[in-house]
Amino acid sequence: MSHFYQKPENAVKRAEELLSVHQQASALTLLHEVLLSKRARASPIGVLEPIILKFIELAVQLGKGKIVREVLFTYKNIVQNTTVVTIELVIKRYIELAENKLAEAQATADKINLDAVDDLEASETPESILMSTVSTDDSKDRTDRAVVTPWMRFLWEAYRTALDTLRNNARLEILYQHVANQAFGFCLKYTRKTEFRRLCEILRSHLITASKYANQAHSIDLNDAETLQRHLDIRFVQLNAAAELEHWHEGFRSIEDIHNLLELSKKTPKAYMMANYYEKLARIFMVGENYLFHAAALNKYYSIMRQNKNLSREEHERIATSVLISALSIPIISSAGVRSSYEVDENKIRAQRLTTLLRVSQPPTRESLLKEALGKNVFPMVRAEVKDLYKSLEVDFHPLSICKKIAPTILAFSETADLSRYAKLLHQVILTRLLQQLSQVYSTIKIESVVQLASLPAPYNVDAHAIEKFVMNGCKRGELSIRVNHQSQTLTFQTDLFAAGASSTPGPRLQNRLPTDSVRLQLSRFAQRLHVAVGLVQPKIVEDRQAAKLKAFKDAAAYLEEERQASFMRRALIEKKKEMRENEIAEKEREEQRLKALRLQQEQAAEKIRMEEEAKRREIERMAQQRQEIEKIEAQKMAEKLASELGEKNAGFNRDDLMNMDKNSLVQLQVQQLEKERRELLNKTKALLKRVDHTERAFRKEEIPLLKKDFEDQQKHDREAFAAGKAARLEAAKAKHAEDMKMKKSLSRVLDDYIVLRDELQAKRDAEFKEQQAAAARSIKAAKEKRVKEMRSKFEAERERRIQELEDKARREEEERIRLEQAAAEAEKARQAAEARKAEEEERLKRLDEIARKQREREAEIEARRQQQQQQQAAPSAARRPEEPSSASWRRPAPPTPAAPPSTSAYRPPARREATYQPPIRRDGPGETLQPSARRDGPSAPSQTPMAREGSWGASRPLSARAEPPNTTAPPAGGPPRIAPGSWREREAAKRAAAEAAEKSK
Structure with a gap:
């Protein structure tokens, strides 16, 4: 497809041409290749925008959502540095088209369900009873699964693609929030809990990615108050959706996400947001049967709602009553007792985590919540x-x-x-x-x-x-x-x-004191009396205590002013720290404003750099054009120089050929000339080397006798040096041997002690080795036993898993068998419906044939009566016989007037038809009309005579031969024939519809 266009500007025109011949897939492939080509990156936005909008329309029409993802990412990378309005337009258009397709699919499914009801008085049909025996789904569920579900899946993929395209981009934050809210609305409208959980995971991963890649270009800054507020709004929409869907697990995780974002926020959150936060938190705690924290969350919710001046008295009373009744309902005895220290620690960790979500410093208790519920702000309203x-x-x-x-x-x-x-x-x-x-x-x-x-x-x-x-x-x-x-x-x-x-x-x-309390009171009184008795027995203890008390009073009076000064200094220090903190906050705000201005300046600088790069690119193109002109001039100069050089060496060289060559050919010719000169220089160098070789050979012949003499002198010197070294080594060996003998004599005296010590150490080490060996054997045995137990447990788990897999496989096979049976039943039903339609069509054709036969008989009777009347009128003038028809009329007879369609308006009385009778007209082709044959005696002769009609070819045919076949009806004057009901084309259309229905049912 890439050969069908030369520029991206021609892509839309070529796509329209392909669409005109019903080649939607080829048009989509063409636009896909255009948008992913390297040429599209350098194209202006005004050229690319119509292309991608057309691509989006075709992709949605054909249900190709996967290829849209790649194109949107590429298009975002192209336009995000210049303008983001176009990517917003494309994303909105994509989602709008997907939503329209889903709405059309729902309307189609509803129409199919309504058309399937033939009898409104029959509550159950044989088909519905048969389907209910093999499937739990009704006809509406099956229709929705076949018609609505694919487009619902397509719309969900569109939301995911849009969110992945818009993520972590500061310029697309508003559109990202809008698309996320639309996705939550989709989950609420169609009660899609699974997609809601996946959507929450996607948003959570996007936030983690944003904090991870915060230093990239155009990335969002969570320290910005507006950005953080947008993410908080998204999380509150997510929390409300979780509450409506009753997806409490994701609701709790949404609460944690909101808490984390509130911790990052430097501003106090709005009151209505926190009220929504505590309301949903209370509902989640109630579902989780954590009644203590449920009451605490309701208390926080009421403390915020009572500040609302527009709150009605009934609503105020309802919330206050809920606060008190929730505190009273906290179980005094928990339903499950504490079983181990591990559960105690786990409960403490969980309580601390929930306390953090409540945004309080201490975990709540039943007594503290009751005390707050009995305050003046709550209890009077209950x-x-x-x-x-x-x-x-x-x-x-x-x-x-x-x-x-x-x-x-x-x-x-x-x-x-x-x-x-x-x-x-x-x-x-x-x-x-x-x-x-x-x-x-x-x-x-x-x-x-x-x-x-x-x-x-x-x-x-x-x-x-x-x-x-x-x-x-x-x-x-x-x-x-x-x-x-x-x-x-x-x-x-x-x-x-x-x-x-x-x-x-x-x-x-x-009573105020129970028996146990009385016993404890008596013991405390007994302790006090003993204390008094000790003071009476040893008065010095009481005097020392009183003296210490007096000394403490004097010290307190002496240090009173110092303490007052210290307290004043502390207050001043606190005020100073508070002022410093306020200054730091103000400084941080100024720094944020400076950074924001710096970012804006950087964006402006990036735009300026882009404009400069564009100007630089144009300058480069201009310089490239100038370079081409300069190269052309240089080629001319090089040709002149080469012509002069070759002219000096070769007088017969053609100068005009050199002037007509391009630069590359001239350079190649110059290289050939240089290669020729190099070969000539190489031949000269070889001759010179040959002369030098002969000179070197003469030198070496003279050098050989001198080398032999030098070798003999070197041998003599080496023998003398070897003899001197050998004598020195013998003397050193003798001295070392004498010294070693002395050392051996001195060490032989301690040999026995060495042997005894060595044996003791060896025995000790052997015992340690045997002990370690035994310990290792024991540890190996214990490890073997542990491993055997683990392997046995693992084997049992694997066996259970395989059994479960076999059961799942059998269940899936059974489901597949049931599905195939359902498909076969639907196909049989479609076949029966097609046969019924075919039988109805044949019956209708028979009725039409019968009506046409009766109409022909009626027309034949009318024609016979009219001819009889004409014969009676023509009897007085028997001498005037009509002429025989001409040969041309015989060769080109006019066919009879085709039978009119069976209707009451087509019949006219005989007298009126006789007065308005026109000769039949024959059409041999779409543009040719033949008139009936004329009489020889001139135009005044009546052309409607019976003999003229009887002598024509059309009149000589029988009525059955002149009757029009039932496939076509009588055409209007001058118009083409139209298809009659019951024709072969309608039968072919019915057959195709039956085949498509059978294919869909499969």
Whole structure:
């Protein structure tokens, strides 16, 4: 396709030509090659923009989304340094076309579903009953899967491609935010949870990439307040979408993303944003059954919402009631006890993480949340029944009637949508308070009595088993101290006076001091009395203590002024640090403004550099043109010089040939001339070397006798040097041997001690080696056993995995078999429908033939009656016989008038038809019309005589032969024939439609 155009400007025209002959795929390939070619990078934006817009339209029309991705990346790299308006236009056009295609597919699917309903009174058809037996999907699901799903997938790929193209570009931030919001709207409109999770991952990866490549050109700066605010807006849209889709896992991750962005922000976030943040966080904690942090998030949400002056009193009361009821609903006894130190550490880490998300310094507690809910800003706005509930649970002491008093409130909560989720939690708190209060009244109580006291209306009624399970959990958590006696079916409360308090959670009490508290009070009083007795026995201790106290008072009075000065200095230092901090913040803001101005200046400088480069490119082109002219002049000069040089050596050389040569030919000719001169110089050098070789050979003949004499002298000198060295080595060896003998005599005296020490060390090392060897053998054995266990467990896991794979494979094969059966059923249904249509068509053709036959009979009868009338009129003038038709009329007969289509308006009475009768006209071709044959006696003779019509070729044919076949209808005067219903073309069209339906069903 690259040969079909010479310039990118011609690409759109060539694509239009291909589209005119229905070659959409070829046009798309042509535009794809143009946009990816090197020539497109140097083309202006005004040329490339129509090309890529046409490419986008064709790609969307053909459903080719993958090739759009590559083209968009290339186009962005071309235009991002000059203008970004064009890439915004292209992206918006791409998404708009994809959305329109999806809307058209939905409309088509709805129409197909409506057309499939033949009888509105029949609730079930045989086809639907048959399909329901082999598939759980209805016809609408199958139609949507076949028609809507491909374009839905295409639109999703368009959003992904647009986001990947626009990511990490400061100039395209606004469009990036717009496309991300559109993608979230797509997920919400079609309830696409999987695509929503992938979209969140894509945005998260884009943010990580932006922080990783922050130093690149045009990259976004997260330190910029506007950029950070845009990303925060995207994350809040993501959070709202997660809440609407009830995708709570991604909702929690969105909360973490927002928290991280808020930590980067240097400005205080807006109130409505934080209110949305805490509202969604409270919903996520409620779904995760983390009721403590749910109540804390609602408290933070209320603290922001109460600052809204436009908040109505009903909404204010609703939120305040939710804050108090959520704090009351925090379970006193957790449903799952702590089992190990690892879980304790994990719970601490999780609590610290959730505390960070709440943007508070300390983890919340039930007591702190209740204290805040009872403040003057919350408690006065709470509903009256919730206030009574708080009083019953946390203030009053009535173990025998607590459930009866609270039952109406719990039932009222079950009927309210906002408070119904707290009813079950409140029931757990009620049971805890009931058992705590019973422990202050009774020492032993029947389980049946506890069940009666804890009875609430359904579905919150409990039995003995539930009470026992709740008691065991409370004892495990340390909130209760109760023993269960199954033999007597009783509960025994703790009576040990020296034990610790039963519950760590405060609550209403029957008396201020329990027996355990009285024992602890007596012990503390006994300790005080002992302290007084010690002072009476040893008065010096009391005097020393009083003297130390007086000294401390004097020291405090002496250092009072110094402390006051130190406090003043601290305040001054704090103020100074505060001022320095404000100055640093102001300096940072000024630095940010300077950096922003610097970036703007850099962009302007980059634009200036681009303009300079453009001017430089034009200058280079101009210089290249000048260079070509200069080279032409130089070629002429070189030709003249070469002609003069060759003319001196070769008088017969043609000068005009040199002047007509180009520069390359002249250079080649000059090189040939230089090569010829080099060969001549080489021949001269070889002759000179030959003369030098003979001279060197004469020198060496004279040198040989002198070399032999020098060799003999060298041998003599070497023998003398060797003899002297040998004598010196013998003397040194003798001296060394004598010294070694002395050393041996001295060392032989300690040889026995050396042997004993060596044996001891050897034995010690052997023992250590054997011990290490045994330890190594033990470790190897333990490692072998561990490895055997690991391999066995791994083998078992692998075997289970293979079994699971085989089961999955069998399930997939079964699904494939069912799918094939469904496809076969749909194909059979399409075939039956095609056969039914074919039978209907044949029946319609038969009816049309019958109507045409009756019409021909009726026309024949009318024609016979008209001829009889004409014969009666022509009887008086029998001498005037019409002439026989001419040979030309016989050779070119006019066909009879074709039968009119069967309709009531085509019939006319005989008298009227006789008055308006016109001779038949024959058409041998599209532009030729033949008139009927004329009489010999002139134009005055009537041309409508029966003999003239009977003598013509068309009249001599039988009526069945003159009748028009049922494939065509009578054409209008001067117009082409039109296709009659039931023709072979319609039958062929019906066959093609049936084949396409069968192919789609497959």
